[in-house]
Amino acid sequence: MNFRIIPVTPFQQNTTLLWCERTAVAAIIDPGGEADRILEHVSALELQPHCILLTHGHLDHVGASVEIAARLSIPIWGPHQEDRFWLEALDEQCTMFGFPPIAPFEPDRWLQAGEQIPLGEASLEVLHCPGHTPGHLVFFSAADQLAQVGDVLFKGSIGRTDFPRGNHAQLLNSIHERLFPLGDDVRFIPGHGPMSTLGEERRHNPFVRP
Numbered sequence: 001m002n003f004r005i006i007p008v009t010p011f012q013q014n015t016t017l018l019w020c021e022r023t024a025v026a027a028i029i030d031p032g033g034e035a036d037r038i039l040e041h042v043s044a045l046e047l048q049p050h051c052i053l054l055t056h057g058h059l060d061h062v063g064a065s066v067e068i069a070a071r072l073s074i075p076i077w078g079p080h081q082e083d084r085f086w087l088e089a090l091d092e093q094c095t096m097f098g099f100p101p102i103a104p105f106e107p108d109r110w111l112q113a114g115e116q117i118p119l120g121e122a123s124l125e126v127l128h129c130p131g132h133t134p135g136h137l138v139f140f141s142a143a144d145q146l147a148q149v150g151d152v153l154f155k156g157s158i159g160r161t162d163f164p165r166g167n168h169a170q171l172l173n174s175i176h177e178r179l180f181p182l183g184d185d186v187r188f189i190p191g192h193g194p195m196s197t198l199g200e201e202r203r204h205n206p207f208v209r210p
Contacts, residue, residue: 001122001144005189006041009033009099011060016148016189018139019047020120027119028068029053029139029148030191033099035064039071050119054078054107055150056136057086058163059093061191066105075108077117080128083135084110085165111137129178131171132159140182147188147198153179155196158207175208 006015009032017038019026026047031038042049049072052065056079069076086093090104111117113128117139127138132151136159140147151159153175161168179188184199201208 001119001141001146003146003189004041004045005195006034006038007192008037009060009063012192013060014189014191014193017041017045017047018119018124018141018148019045020122023120024048025050025120025122027051027053027117027124027139028074030055030061030150031064031068032060033063035067035071038064038068042072049074051117052076053111053117053124053137053139053148055138055148055191056133057083058133058151059090059097059099059102061150062087062090063099063102065107066103069108076105077107077109078111078126079107079133079137080112080130080135081110082130083133086133086135127178129174131161131167131169131174133163134165134167136174138179140186142182145183145186147179147182147186149179149188149190151191153188153198153201153205153208154190154192155194155201156205156207158205159191172208 013032016029115126117124124139
């Protein structure tokens, strides 16, 4: 499986194109904004988009989802249903952060822990990792030892939990009980900033030490 990271919006949120190398079937993960720019990358790479996947319902991760889904005629899958309230409050989020208005929407399908998302000859496992938001998901390719973790974990830091229904203890539990057991060699793409490995963060991230 291959990937390309495209930072978008003033929040520099990492939209990720993730695709099967043999078939070019792709997922667009967290298209937070700048739809034209994201689609230019899709076209340049000659990808075949299969779906949009959302890790959670925050504006900077979902802002271009409906536009891209309509332009490519593909479905929006995720996040977990516990993040419904965030998608229903998109207009309020836009006002709060000074973004152009985006209408609330419901994905074509809410995702659950343990589901497998097929992408050509590859697949992604869905992990439910609440804490930053209650319905936050992570997408993991065991074959490639690669995860897109959204705003759960960052290089040297962890996700915020001061938003409505954030939970610091729950976030740490998600990291220790659901991410770290995947293995130290797993590379991860965070929602913002540079990539790292789970082993690097387990050993050196000051926010996740017991």
